[in-house]
Amino acid sequence: MIEGKTPGAKVFKGINYIILSVLAFSCLYPLWYTFCVSISSKAAAEGGLVTFYPIGPNVQAYKLIMEDLTFWNSFRISVERVILGTIWSMLAMIMMAYPLSKTTRVWKPRGVLMWILVFCMLFNGGTIPWFITVKNYGLIDTMAALVFAGSVPVFNVLLIMNFFRNLPQDLEDAARVDGAGPWRILWQIVVPCSKPIIATIILFVSVGYWNEYFQGLVLMNKAENYPLQTYIRQISVQIPVGVTLTAEQYAQLAQNSNKSLEAAKVFISMVPMLIVYPFLQKYFVTGITVGAVKE
Amino acid sequence: MNSSSIAYWIMVLPGYVWLFLFSIVPMAGIIMAFEDYSPKKGWFHSELVGMKWFEYLLVIPDAKRALVNTLIIAVSKVVLNIVVPLIFALLLNEVRNMIFKKGVQTIVYLPHFISWVILANIITNMLGANGILNHILKLIGHEQVLLMTLPQYFRQLLIGTDVWKEFGYNAVIYLAALTGISPNLYEAAAIDGASKWQRVWHVTLPGLIPTIVLLTTLAMGNVLNAGFDQVFNMYNQLVMETGDIIDTYVYRVGITNMQFSLATAAGLFKSVVSFVLVVTSYVMANKFADYNIF
Numbered sequence: 001m002i003e004g005k006t007p008g009a010k011v012f013k014g015i016n017y018i019i020l021s022v023l024a025f026s027c028l029y030p031l032w033y034t035f036c037v038s039i040s041s042k043a044a045a046e047g048g049l050v051t052f053y054p055i056g057p058n059v060q061a062y063k064l065i066m067e068d069l070t071f072w073n074s075f076r077i078s079v080e081r082v083i084l085g086t087i088w089s090m091l092a093m094i095m096m097a098y099p100l101s102k103t104t105r106v107w108k109p110r111g112v113l114m115w116i117l118v119f120c121m122l123f124n125g126g127t128i129p130w131f132i133t134v135k136n137y138g139l140i141d142t143m144a145a146l147v148f149a150g151s152v153p154v155f156n157v158l159l160i161m162n163f164f165r166n167l168p169q170d171l172e173d174a175a176r177v178d179g180a181g182p183w184r185i186l187w188q189i190v191v192p193c194s195k196p197i198i199a200t201i202i203l204f205v206s207v208g209y210w211n212e213y214f215q216g217l218v219l220m221n222k223a224e225n226y227p228l229q230t231y232i233r234q235i236s237v238q239i240p241v242g243v244t245l246t247a248e249q250y251a252q253l254a255q256n257s258n259k260s261l262e263a264a265k266v267f268i269s270m271v272p273m274l275i276v277y278p279f280l281q282k283y284f285v286t287g288i289t290v291g292a293v294k295e
Numbered sequence: 296m297n298s299s300s301i302a303y304w305i306m307v308l309p310g311y312v313w314l315f316l317f318s319i320v321p322m323a324g325i326i327m328a329f330e331d332y333s334p335k336k337g338w339f340h341s342e343l344v345g346m347k348w349f350e351y352l353l354v355i356p357d358a359k360r361a362l363v364n365t366l367i368i369a370v371s372k373v374v375l376n377i378v379v380p381l382i383f384a385l386l387l388n389e390v391r392n393m394i395f396k397k398g399v400q401t402i403v404y405l406p407h408f409i410s411w412v413i414l415a416n417i418i419t420n421m422l423g424a425n426g427i428l429n430h431i432l433k434l435i436g437h438e439q440v441l442l443m444t445l446p447q448y449f450r451q452l453l454i455g456t457d458v459w460k461e462f463g464y465n466a467v468i469y470l471a472a473l474t475g476i477s478p479n480l481y482e483a484a485a486i487d488g489a490s491k492w493q494r495v496w497h498v499t500l501p502g503l504i505p506t507i508v509l510l511t512t513l514a515m516g517n518v519l520n521a522g523f524d525q526v527f528n529m530y531n532q533l534v535m536e537t538g539d540i541i542d543t544y545v546y547r548v549g550i551t552n553m554q555f556s557l558a559t560a561a562g563l564f565k566s567v568v569s570f571v572l573v574v575t576s577y578v579m580a581n582k583f584a585d586y587n588i589f
């Protein structure tokens with residue numbers, strides 16, 4: 001392509017680089033700011049002096065967290081939830097997606113099952129009926145609630161199903177001729193050929209479980225059962241809704257908490273996310289463009 | 296029934312049991328919207344009251360306020376979440392330095408994967424009394440501004456932070472579509488003497504139109520979706536008049552005040568309208584953009 005060499009083109013290029021740099025900076029800065037507050041001295045953090053670098057760096061906040069059993073208890077609950085939830089939902093979704101990837105001619109019930117699935121994706125009973133249902137199952141304050149109550153991520157099932165559908169049919173036919181049954185075909189042929197989509201969905205699902213706070217909030221009565229995100233929400237400065245405070249009281253409330261400790265907790269809760277992020281971003285681009293862009 | 300069919304049924308069973316227990320059973324609870332539900336009597340033995348709760352919703356100011364706020368916030372987000380990522384993708388597309396391009400892309404996807412609980416905490420702190428905003432205001436001699444407590448700015452704050460969180464992620468689809476535009480078209484345009492702007496206007500944008508049409512159509516289903524997680528974690532008593540949306544209203548009425556029937560009615564209103572909108576948008580997307588998810 002012919003690149004513009006005119007002064008106008010140069011100015012545009014310069015401005016463009018500046019705009020994009022500012023945008024990228026805006027996405028990193030809040031994380032960096034939080035980290036700086038977490039290692040700044042308590043006085044600097046509470047006086048609002050931290051800007052672009054830590055002031056009076058120390059690891060006091062992190063030392064305090066080490067002894068904070070409530071924090072680590074919630075951390076452990078979140079880790080357990082991510083592991084159990086991801087294993088369970090991947091198994092359930094893959095086993096749903098495979099028969100549904102067959103045509104109605106091959107497997108007749110597909111038509112009805114598909115309608116049920118899509119209906120459940122587009123319509124829901126709302127928060128209150130869902131809450132009462134889960135409560136009636138007796139799942140309040142259980143790990144099972146944190147794993148199952150979110151229901152089936154239907155859109156992910158559709159993504160996996162579409163991927164299965166586009167695999168060459170010959171592979172399966174050859175296996176069938178060799179005497180492999182549906183179970184063997186699924187686990188030994190179809191799944192190994194679908195690594196990209198399965199990796200994408202594993203990452204989506206596990207991040208989803210890690211970030212989920214609402215079920216923890218409404219389905220866990222005891223604070224000791226809170227997953228990490230719910231715990232963080234509860235320690236964040238919150239004006240209890242229903243209580244009217246003036247702006248001055250609000251400022252007072254914000255002043256009273258230990259800022260660097262809070263920032264350290266927030267930062268630690270992001271660390272697992274930041275560790276998987278490089279792997280995540282390698283896969284998700286293919287994951288979300290599947291089906292969205294037509295060649 | 297042959298053996299394959301039996302195996303298929305066993306395979307889909309766990310998923311459909313899951314779906315039944317946590318999606319389909321709750322749908323039966325919709326009946327609460329039409330009765331004076333009491334937890335003791337249960338869903339099927341509480342007294343039926345017809346449309347009482349819906350009529351009630353029409354007259355309570357809080358419900359109307361929630362509907363108006365929802366529409367304003369959600370429609371603004373829908374529009375800006377299509378336009379801003381488009382502009383960003385076009386700007387990024389002009390960058391020739393691959394390391395810079397890749398770096399920017401990697402960084403701007405990041406906020407999408409961080410939960411609103413965390414981001415709301417960070418934003419509240421940055422804009423609060425001890426945050427960077429007031430530090431800078433103090434330096435330039437301005438008096439303290441507690442942005443999170445000012446109702447006149449709260450909607451803009453919600454919309455702005457949501458667009459900020461999602462623009463990188465939303466640009467992925469545009470960037471994928473951009474790679475699909477043939478370089479031959481640009482070369483031909485350049486040979487014909489088209490300037491850079493003319494190339495963007497006559498080659499790039501037309502190439503993106505199918506994607507824009509598709510995203511716009513699908514976004515229609517979101518006009519009642521103002522983003523519960525964000526508002527719930529960012530709002531407070533002082534910004535209720537501009538920040539309260541249908542979902543947060545349902546939460547307060549239902550979970551906090553335990554007025555189950557009223558909250559179910561408000562939630563059902565949202566579910567039904569959204570369902571109609573989503574189905575319409577899918578039918579339209581299928582017709583105009585040849586989009587088919589199943």
